[in-house]
Amino acid sequence: MTGFASWKSSPIVLGVVFFAALLLLWESAVRFGWVNPFFVSRPSLIAASLSREVQSGELQRNLAVSLGEFAIAYGASVMIGILTGLLAGRFCTLEYILDPFLWFLYSAPLIAFYPIFVIWFGLGAPTVIAVSFLLSVTQITASTLSGIQNVDPGLVRAARSFGASERDLLWKVILPASVPMVIAGLRLAIGRVLMGVVVAELFGATAGLGFSIAYYGGLLQTTNMLASLVVVVVLGVLCTQALSALEAHFSYWRTDLRI
């Protein structure tokens, strides 16, 4: 990642201008007949399709379904992932028990479990939530665990030697010190949840952004398909930016503490 320095003045202007130029090139390439609009559509048509979907309420419906699934899967995985990571970080036996399963879940193509989830939960929202939850909880547990394991042992020893109880140690040293890793885990997980929601919806759902992409794809309506894809891209950028901002806030706070 290029960091924050690049977001000052000239880079942002250059970026925006280049982006606008790309859109213009896309639009004119199709208008002048250099590219077949069936394959790539064009920005103005996509914008028109989006505004039509907003007026008919189709976009809001799909967005509500996807965001609902997203919120449940992410919320549950944040709670369970952080709790499991904390416990595994405190009790090494639990860590050793979970270790092989975390490794498996980390390297398995989890979306391939989708057909099994369909057998368990049927087509639709529960399956989408289950796949996304699994993708996300693995990441959050692993990050929280490594955050706790990487707490500076000097800090722990110092607190102990000043007579800190186990509870003080947890709340005043270990938790605050592992916050940056936990937040990094949350940021990585948000991308995985979004992926889980959209991809599971591609396969079998009756509503949602992924469903709408697959639906219009099946009808070969490129414009409408790209319109839904644009919404997914915007959603992804917003989520990642929000978590990056949170991350920056917390690492700022940490360097402040270190004086």
Add this chain to the structure above:
Amino acid sequence: MAHARNTVAYRRTVSIVAVLVVLAVWEIAPRVGAIDPAYTSQPSKVIAAGIQIVRSGGLLEDISVSLAEFAAGFALAIIVGVPLGLLLGTFRVLRYLLDPPIMAIYATPHLALLPILVVWLGIGMQSKIAVVFVGGVIPIVVNSIAGVREVESSWIAAARSLCAREWDVFAKVILPASLPAVVLGIRLGLSRAVLGVVVAEMFQSQAGIGNRIMRYGSEFRTDYLLFYVLLVSVFSFTATWSVRALEDKLWTSGK
């Protein structure tokens, strides 16, 4: 943290026992009727399915299809991603120009591109290669950029003050110093690429591991499905592990 039970032997024993317990419960629960075996299958059935799949001879064909798509897409991702990342890391203006599109693709779930790639490239191997490429190339580019930018500036200044030419600075200082980050990018891209090939085949295809997973899933053959999923997991794990070993080697040789 100080743990009394920090020994490697203890760790290994606990992990192995945990896995064995889960496998035992998974095997026994359907036998005593606690869960329907159609939902979860059983370890013994998965093994039996594996033996049957290997004997029937179709496995090699599926593996070769999936592996070919993966290899083509990922090789392309490395060939394009590494030079592009090094270039963007070196030239600031270029980076400013391409930063917004790259960040947008990075934040987007790349598998959402599947339907449009199928429209563009058809349901054959090309669309899978494209998905693998898109999944793999972005982490490679982003980490290569970071690798170049994090090269110690005093090393570059030192090389310059010793009259190194621009090309020498690049080839002898920047390139070796950013290599570990490049390999990290390749490792991160790897798991996305493996996921890409499987999911793309599950979405629309005529052959390959993902195709089998989807087919056996819709036939409720949980045992067959799990065997294929396990196969991909082992591949993904081994590939990631080998790149990580390479990474460790580079880090230690660099310091």
